[in-house]
Amino acid sequence: MEKLTAPKLMLGSPNVYADILHVTGFKAPDPVVVLQTRKECFLAVSRMELGRARAANPALTVVTPEELGVPVAQRRRLSAWAVALLKRAGVKRVEVPASFPLGTARRLEGAGVRLRVVEGAFISQRAIKRADEIEHLRAVQQSTVDAMGVARDLIRRSHAGRNGELRLAGAPLTSERVRRAINEALLQQDCIGGEPIVACGEQGADPHGVGHGPLRAGEPIVIDIFPQHQETGYWGDLTRTVVKGRPTPTVARLYRAVRAAQARGLALVKAGRPGAAIHRAVTLVMEQHGFSNRTVDGVPEGFTHGTGHGVGLEIHEAPSLARTDGVLHVGNVLTVEPGLYYREHGGMRIEDTVVVTRVGFEYLATCPKTLVIP
Amino acid sequence: MEKLTAPKLMLGSPNVYADILHVTGFKAPDPVVVLQTRKECFLAVSRMELGRARAANPALTVVTPEELGVPVAQRRRLSAWAVALLKRAGVKRVEVPASFPLGTARRLEGAGVRLRVVEGAFISQRAIKRADEIEHLRAVQQSTVDAMGVARDLIRRSHAGRNGELRLAGAPLTSERVRRAINEALLQQDCIGGEPIVACGEQGADPHGVGHGPLRAGEPIVIDIFPQHQETGYWGDLTRTVVKGRPTPTVARLYRAVRAAQARGLALVKAGRPGAAIHRAVTLVMEQHGFSNRTVDGVPEGFTHGTGHGVGLEIHEAPSLARTDGVLHVGNVLTVEPGLYYREHGGMRIEDTVVVTRVGFEYLATCPKTLVIP
Numbered sequence: 232m233e234k235l236t237a238p239k240l241m242l243g244s245p246n247v248y249a250d251i252l253h254v255t256g257f258k259a260p261d262p263v264v265v266l267q268t269r270k271e272c273f274l275a276v277s278r279m280e281l282g283r284a285r286a287a288n289p290a291l292t293v294v295t296p297e298e299l300g301v302p303v304a305q306r307r308r309l310s311a312w313a314v315a316l317l318k319r320a321g322v323k324r325v326e327v328p329a330s331f332p333l334g335t336a337r338r339l340e341g342a343g344v345r346l347r348v349v350e351g352a353f354i355s356q357r358a359i360k361r362a363d364e365i366e367h368l369r370a371v372q373q374s375t376v377d378a379m380g381v382a383r384d385l386i387r388r389s390h391a392g393r394n395g396e397l398r399l400a401g402a403p404l405t406s407e408r409v410r411r412a413i414n415e416a417l418l419q420q421d422c423i424g425g426e427p428i429v430a431c432g433e434q435g436a437d438p439h440g441v442g443h444g445p446l447r448a449g450e451p452i453v454i455d456i457f458p459q460h461q462e463t464g465y466w467g468d469l470t471r472t473v474v475k476g477r478p479t480p481t482v483a484r485l486y487r488a489v490r491a492a493q494a495r496g497l498a499l500v501k502a503g504r505p506g507a508a509i510h511r512a513v514t515l516v517m518e519q520h521g522f523s524n525r526t527v528d529g530v531p532e533g534f535t536h537g538t539g540h541g542v543g544l545e546i547h548e549a550p551s552l553a554r555t556d557g558v559l560h561v562g563n564v565l566t567v568e569p570g571l572y573y574r575e576h577g578g579m580r581i582e583d584t585v586v587v588t589r590v591g592f593e594y595l596a597t598c599p600k601t602l603v604i605p
Numbered sequence: 606m607e608k609l610t611a612p613k614l615m616l617g618s619p620n621v622y623a624d625i626l627h628v629t630g631f632k633a634p635d636p637v638v639v640l641q642t643r644k645e646c647f648l649a650v651s652r653m654e655l656g657r658a659r660a661a662n663p664a665l666t667v668v669t670p671e672e673l674g675v676p677v678a679q680r681r682r683l684s685a686w687a688v689a690l691l692k693r694a695g696v697k698r699v700e701v702p703a704s705f706p707l708g709t710a711r712r713l714e715g716a717g718v719r720l721r722v723v724e725g726a727f728i729s730q731r732a733i734k735r736a737d738e739i740e741h742l743r744a745v746q747q748s749t750v751d752a753m754g755v756a757r758d759l760i761r762r763s764h765a766g767r768n769g770e771l772r773l774a775g776a777p778l779t780s781e782r783v784r785r786a787i788n789e790a791l792l793q794q795d796c797i798g799g800e801p802i803v804a805c806g807e808q809g810a811d812p813h814g815v816g817h818g819p820l821r822a823g824e825p826i827v828i829d830i831f832p833q834h835q836e837t838g839y840w841g842d843l844t845r846t847v848v849k850g851r852p853t854p855t856v857a858r859l860y861r862a863v864r865a866a867q868a869r870g871l872a873l874v875k876a877g878r879p880g881a882a883i884h885r886a887v888t889l890v891m892e893q894h895g896f897s898n899r900t901v902d903g904v905p906e907g908f909t910h911g912t913g914h915g916v917g918l919e920i921h922e923a924p925s926l927a928r929t930d931g932v933l934h935v936g937n938v939l940t941v942e943p944g945l946y947y948r949e950h951g952g953m954r955i956e957d958t959v960v961v962t963r964v965g966f967e968y969l970a971t972c973p974k975t976l977v978i979p
Contacts, residue, residue: 279812279905332703333705334702334704336707421785423799439634529655531653
């Protein structure tokens, strides 16, 4: 039986919900309703937003609850907007994303609308970036690289005190201080840095800990910067791990393994290659370097996460370089970021964000991968 | 019939989903599952997050999909975590928020779980701030006031060129430049500014336009700053409208009306008062000053939005000072922000964020309300 594609229905704030921003090109904090049929794309907004919405994208059919005849008492209910919009468009069956709000779904079903839940990517074309999107991604990734330079520079200019803690200009060089410098550099380029990771020593063994307190010489410092550009909404993603001064032999081994694993992963990136195959090959390189996964007190150690993820209007989106995904396509933008994590030695991760091409990949922006900062 | 309260089930990223952050006190970018029963609060996290989650809140029962016996093939499915967690807790009926994802809901229903959708606030105690929350809110609001001072100062130090456009240090003073200075000031205090509104003249007539290009003398400049503190997650919210030099008589009238409307709104804030009554009284003040609502080319003009909204771990949360809400309670934190918007004259809004007390209100932080910047 042929699977018919029904019109797509989405609800939410375009500033939060990347699918809506992608389909409409309209930025707004307040929620909207979008109905995409084969012929037309409807955007229902409050009257307050009407002018901005029409100006943002002339290809949209912009409507308000008033025009749709939503009764005054229901004007604050997005489900009432959706019911009225579907009626206007003559649509009775829609596809909705798995994240569609249950409360709204029940009201729509109560009004006789049939909903088909689409698992996984809803606006699947988001994974294949257009040329203008790649330019936006290049720009934010270049800002990310520049911010990494600021972080490296602080560590380069610091020196180790007697206890091994780094100091700069008479004060301890802390995770917080480096994080703030990163965020300031990003802000200069209209990017919001959020909470970049600057995690030293055992703190780096937790892939999501952001790091705090003084940085120390001789220990790996994981620096993961993932800003969003304020205007365009696109994200950058970049990780480097550095050591101030001399790394221990084990840390040097971790670096060689991760560096080789990333090189292997990058070499395998090309259109048509299954993401899972790349992840397996990268995992194998780790094992060949003697770093297998293990569990210590119930906590996994080793290469504990996937090899990479798509980047676009969301920091994590399709495609994924992990266990269970499909093949890469020209125009995918994704990270390649193998890492090793051991409580005893800390974390080690090297991450770049690249575009998939027919024959391989291109960096969005390049950044040195040197471990040691003298 | 008595309405029994079933255990509450929530899914999502604590960094995005304020209810989860509030209940668990655990910050993380990746999604988790939370089950709150009368006796116990369960938090299911990936093994990678286990250590951080246990450290964040010893009162939680932290579990992983592995401990719950989720089959390997389903470990990436949050619905599978939820099914296993409910089984472990012996729960078959749960309450979920209206925003609960439909895809997950269908899988849970398929596994025999009954879901009751709660409309409106799900973790309703969030609207009543504890003392420590009020301290966090005071801190971020003080940073917001400081950033407003930076914006005012730039405008004060500027001068009008021949065409009326403001200039400072040899370059035009633009919305973008003031916005960046605001964000830099906020970042110094670990706050993320997002896109503060700096909207001059007719740009200010659109309550959500962020503003762009050169600022001009003699026209109202709406400055709305709403940062989130990076560590605590709480938001500030503050708006002032200023004029560089001499306002037109109409702008001066708009200011007097909005100032009087805000004073009236603030005077009515106290525990037990219905939010809708406050909004009606504020609207009446606008009308008494000769500013009624009207529609021009389908676009509403006048006092086009509600009087205020709650502020906490979300920038817009309960309670609301608008048409359809309940009474205020001691410990509510909310904005009082009447505004007037006319395409011809621009926007005018004055907004403060206050705590509701038994007898009235307290400012979280105070900020001058002067219109004119000489």
